[in-house]
Amino acid sequence: MFSIRARADVASRPTSIHDAFGVAAGAPWLIVSPHDDDAALGCGLAILAAHTAGIAVHVAVVTDGRMGYATPAERADLVPRRDRELVASSALLGIPENRLHRLGFPDGAAGRWSGIHDEPGGPRGVCRSLCALIRQIKPALVLAPTPADLHPDHKVSTSEAEIACFHANAGIWSELGSPVAVPALAHYAVYCPFDRQPTVRIESDDAAFAKKLAAVTAYASQPAIIHALVTQLRAAGPVECFAARPWPSYAARAYDHLFGVA
16 A cells, blocks of 8 residues: 655645656656666665556666675675576566666766767667667656765766656667657655655555565675665655656746846
């Protein structure tokens, strides 16, 4: 059971999960997850609410998790181990493996692959990889971390996701698929507060919250980080917030009032 509220100006109202984000009912979503565990941490309840509403949720995992080790001995098999944890965690949230999209960029170094990359035989880069995925999935909604997050992989994942939404709509790069409508975009929080006031609040019952916590603790290879975050999640309770990211176009006349122009 979920209580979903959307904020407009200073008022809020109960609503459905798709209406809260202003998207069509039943259309797929894409969550951009810088690391394998970020989607569960920041969006676990939203994923469960979407699943209950019949929405197909896809997750794009930007990096491979190679830097999440505590001792050097753990490095050898960490990437495949974290991938197994990703599959198990996602299954608890109702996401099958065929909706998990591993982009495979090096953990901690996503910034090296920001911008437009088109080297023959080389990786597409984060933007072009997300553009291809958006054209494939045709999501009504893209969720990415708040740009206020301090982690560099989170910042890069969000900025690349935002421009990828526009590139996916443009008549360029036909090898990546046909252009699609620009999806709605909203930010979620993992480590840091939002850079703007949130617009959607989701609260769940204890059963759904237990599923989210189980999905987070499935990342057993990350005990120190996950233990601290689970402690914070338990203290906050079964609540998640999201901040809509509007797509305003530049209009010079919007600034007339600053210059005394009627």
